[in-house]
Amino acid sequence: xxxxxxxxxxxxxxxxxxxxxxxxxxxxxxxxxxxxxxxxxxxxxxxxxxxxxxxxxxxxxxxxxxxxxxxxxxxxxxxxxxxxxxxxxxxxxxxxxxxxxxxxxxxxxxxxxxxxxxxxxxxxxxxxxxxxxxxxxxxxxxxxxxxxxxxxxxxxxxxxxxxxxxxxxxxxxxxxxxxxxxxxxxxxxxxxxxxxxxxxxxxxxxxxxxxxxxxxxxxxxxxxxxxxxxxxxxxxxxxxxxxxxx
Numbered sequence: 001x002x003x004x005x006x007x008x009x010x011x012x013x014x015x016x017x018x019x020x021x022x023x024x025x026x027x028x029x030x031x032x033x034x035x036x037x038x039x040x041x042x043x044x045x046x047x048x049x050x051x052x053x054x055x056x057x058x059x060x061x062x063x064x065x066x067x068x069x070x071x072x073x074x075x076x077x078x079x080x081x082x083x084x085x086x087x088x089x090x091x092x093x094x095x096x097x098x099x100x101x102x103x104x105x106x107x108x109x110x111x112x113x114x115x116x117x118x119x120x121x122x123x124x125x126x127x128x129x130x131x132x133x134x135x136x137x138x139x140x141x142x143x144x145x146x147x148x149x150x151x152x153x154x155x156x157x158x159x160x161x162x163x164x165x166x167x168x169x170x171x172x173x174x175x176x177x178x179x180x181x182x183x184x185x186x187x188x189x190x191x192x193x194x195x196x197x198x199x200x201x202x203x204x205x206x207x208x209x210x211x212x213x214x215x216x217x218x219x220x221x222x223x224x225x226x227x228x229x230x231x232x233x234x235x236x237x238x239x240x241x242x243x244x245x246x
Contacts, residue, residue: 072160074223077167077216080155081231084148088174089213090236091144092206095135099237102127102210106237108217110228117218121211129207133198138187145178152178170208177201 004012022035093099105120152175155161161168180201181187190198220228235241 073164074219076158081216083151091141092131093236095131097132103237108232120214124210129203131199131202131206133195133202142181142187146182167212170212173205173208177205
């Protein structure tokens with residue numbers, strides 16, 4: 001005979017305990033009417049109780065959980081941009097034939113508001129990002145991505161990223177680019193067709209990286225002004241960028 005699960009056993013135990021307590025109440029006071037009045041009142045309150053739990057308590061808990069999840073994700077984003085993202089932007093932008101169209105809009109200041117960050121995201125949404133692999137230092141890019149391979153794999157294993165599809169797509173695109181470069185014994189003097197293929201891979205990663213970078217910079221400005229200060233001074237799109245405070 002199949003053994004009952006602990007949930008079933010617990011439910012039966014609680015029901016038996018309730019019946020025993022009601023039986024004891026009747027034996028002591030001999031007042032069935034009183035028992036049924038309060039029993040009906042308790043049952044009538046159950047829908048209200050469920051409503052409160054669903055709409056109020058569940059809403060508060062969900063909001064709190066989302067806040068914690070967002071905080072964890074921002075920590076992951078920070079690690080990514082500190083370890084790899086900013087350098088990748090620097091190398092990707094170096095092979096962007098339309099960089100001048102973006103540069104002026106991506107040099108940020110401490111006075112930027114949410115409205116200005118939103119305007120940049122909208123501009124990026126209507127801008128066709130492109131990259132020319134023939135302009136890139138593919139040997140340097142290959143070495144960098146191979147050095148960050150384990151770091152990227154650890155990020156991809158993070159279960160919190162399931163809540164952020166765009167960032168996961170970014171990691172996969174960067175990881176794929178690294179795999180493409182690693183699969184070639186040498187990346188100098190590649191044929192035009194191969195450079196065209198790599199240009200597509202770089203463009204995909206570059207476009208996703210730009211959007212996530214702007215969102216991350218907005219987060220830093222709002223939550224961590226001291227980190228935003230350094231990020232501004234090392235902005236890969238600022239030709240005059242310098243970590244030295246002047």
